[in-house]
Amino acid sequence: MDKLYSEIVVAGCGNPLYADDGFGPAVVERLKGMELPKNVTVVDAGLGGPHFVFTLLNPESTKALIIVDIADFGGEPGELRWLTVDELPEGSYLDAHSWDLTEPLQCIKDDILIRVLVCQKKYVSAPEMDIGITDEVQRAIPGAVSEIIKEIRMNYGNA
Amino acid sequence: MTKVVEISPTTRHEGHSKLTLKVNDQGIVERGDWLSITPVRGVEKLAIGKTMEQVPKIASRVCGICPVAHCLASIEAMEASIGCEIPKDAKLLRVILHAANRLHSIALHNILILPDFYIPGTETKINPFSKEEPFRSVATRIFRIREIAQTIAAIAGGEAIHPSNPRIGGMYQNVSPRAKQKIADLAKEGLVLVHEQMEFMLDVIRDMQNREYVTVGGQNIPIPKTLGYHNQGVMATSPMYGSSSLDENPTWDVTRWKETRPWEWYMGEVTIDLEDPNYPIGGTTKAGTRANPQMEACNSVPTYDGQPVEVGPRARLATFKNFNEKGTFAQHIARQMEYPDCLYTILKCLDDLDTSGKVIADHIPQGDGSMGWAANEAPRGTDIHLAKVKDGRVLWYEMLVPTTWNFPTCSRGLKGAPWQIAEMVVRAYDPCVSCATHMIVVDEKNRIVAQRIIQ
Numbered sequence: 063m064d065k066l067y068s069e070i071v072v073a074g075c076g077n078p079l080y081a082d083d084g085f086g087p088a089v090v091e092r093l094k095g096m097e098l099p100k101n102v103t104v105v106d107a108g109l110g111g112p113h114f115v116f117t118l119l120n121p122e123s124t125k126a127l128i129i130v131d132i133a134d135f136g137g138e139p140g141e142l143r144w145l146t147v148d149e150l151p152e153g154s155y156l157d158a159h160s161w162d163l164t165e166p167l168q169c170i171k172d173d174i175l176i177r178v179l180v181c182q183k184k185y186v187s188a189p190e191m192d193i194g195i196t197d198e199v200q201r202a203i204p205g206a207v208s209e210i211i212k213e214i215r216m217n218y219g220n221a
Numbered sequence: 222m223t224k225v226v227e228i229s230p231t232t233r234h235e236g237h238s239k240l241t242l243k244v245n246d247q248g249i250v251e252r253g254d255w256l257s258i259t260p261v262r263g264v265e266k267l268a269i270g271k272t273m274e275q276v277p278k279i280a281s282r283v284c285g286i287c288p289v290a291h292c293l294a295s296i297e298a299m300e301a302s303i304g305c306e307i308p309k310d311a312k313l314l315r316v317i318l319h320a321a322n323r324l325h326s327i328a329l330h331n332i333l334i335l336p337d338f339y340i341p342g343t344e345t346k347i348n349p350f351s352k353e354e355p356f357r358s359v360a361t362r363i364f365r366i367r368e369i370a371q372t373i374a375a376i377a378g379g380e381a382i383h384p385s386n387p388r389i390g391g392m393y394q395n396v397s398p399r400a401k402q403k404i405a406d407l408a409k410e411g412l413v414l415v416h417e418q419m420e421f422m423l424d425v426i427r428d429m430q431n432r433e434y435v436t437v438g439g440q441n442i443p444i445p446k447t448l449g450y451h452n453q454g455v456m457a458t459s460p461m462y463g464s465s466s467l468d469e470n471p472t473w474d475v476t477r478w479k480e481t482r483p484w485e486w487y488m489g490e491v492t493i494d495l496e497d498p499n500y501p502i503g504g505t506t507k508a509g510t511r512a513n514p515q516m517e518a519c520n521s522v523p524t525y526d527g528q529p530v531e532v533g534p535r536a537r538l539a540t541f542k543n544f545n546e547k548g549t550f551a552q553h554i555a556r557q558m559e560y561p562d563c564l565y566t567i568l569k570c571l572d573d574l575d576t577s578g579k580v581i582a583d584h585i586p587q588g589d590g591s592m593g594w595a596a597n598e599a600p601r602g603t604d605i606h607l608a609k610v611k612d613g614r615v616l617w618y619e620m621l622v623p624t625t626w627n628f629p630t631c632s633r634g635l636k637g638a639p640w641q642i643a644e645m646v647v648r649a650y651d652p653c654v655s656c657a658t659h660m661i662v663v664d665e666k667n668r669i670v671a672q673r674i675i676q
Contacts (some may be wrong), residue, residue, distance in 0.1 A: 066372045109285025114382045193268045
């Protein structure tokens, strides 16, 4: 490992303790079992995306960030959709420390290409803990993996 | 006449908490209650019946800030319960991961507190997000320290955020000689930076400590010399790593711990009758609003020898290094003084690490239901996990996390502070509120009597 984050970073966000919120880490787990190009870093960001990843990306070495998460956009459970940062609802990725009340993605979006792959949730249990993704969202995992590979290949031609 | 003012939510720390403060005519806190308002997580209940391998993974997801501390404390609580000693090289890798995690946390906390402070000798508050000098250089240095810390954690721990390498019985794999050299190179580069950063922070903190006033919401607020002082004790198990019930001489005693009911600790229903719309950010709670800390608190109140205690950097330095300063500024100073220790610890571990040594125990017992505990000296203080494992399954599990210890202690430390700088007192503890949100209460015979879930 020469650098913490490489040219392309895929960050799975969410908490597996809250049912479908574990989608992002589950997609990352699947990606980790695959052989990916050396310039791709896949990270299970859990709940720590804003302060452990987004505020630690260096635009000199990282050119693209792909975030994988669940969302509620009124689709069918398990439906996938690509979003840009500006399409995210306000406050989507506020740092847990509320450190400067700005959104970390807004700070880096001009320097780093950001794509957000979201899956329509069916059930999120928070604050109750319930481990296990619903069948509909589980079935979306291979599609999400395929979308991410396509995205990497389309932009960088190396996957 | 006593008035009540409320700051909700408090900011620049993890999670949701609030301050309900009874203040006198001069705005000085006569009684302060700092409490979690983060919804309760029932992790202890969820753990029951799970395998001992699953529970550390669950525990590490309790919050987004402290996965490393919870992962290590949870694994070691399981190992303590089943009586599993791990190989020396596995322990060294865990200590490296732990020290890197603390290093990152100190640097991150610098960013959170710097807006409260001034450039020494000036009336300019520090904005770590500004692209102007001298802020930019400081921010660049903090960024690099965080990057170094997370890279070391990723090498030793498999991943920096949710480490994949630690496991019951040791670690999944040792590091290669090349990876060991990489950690050493990063640690040496980091040492230069942390010394510079520590000196900078000490200058900034001492400057503030010597000031008469601080500007908050456009007003000059006097800074008492005793800001954050309390008469509670301190608790720490080690200057760096921690302790467990497997140790020959454990440094924590489970029989001295007891949890009390939060509704016996916090104030009852009050009506807010002091309001300041200019208080950052967005003003205080509106006058006329009712508050009821007794019922709203989502944290329990643990005691050690019958009293709340302070945990964290000051507690560690006071316990192990004769550090005798008190209060908010002492906590900040102690935290900076831990900067170089993190990297010296990593370098010492590397000296002792044999990259061809085994990192998994030959035999991993499945447990007979005995209680074991492990304390991890997390960045914010002593993080204790307790477990009973039988036939590989968890029968009982409890987490006593740093900010849970600090909630009642900090509340005592608010007395005597102008209410406008109460948040400065809170931030000196570097709270992680999500972890601290539990509501399991045991009676005087240590039986569980209440486990409330508050929405």
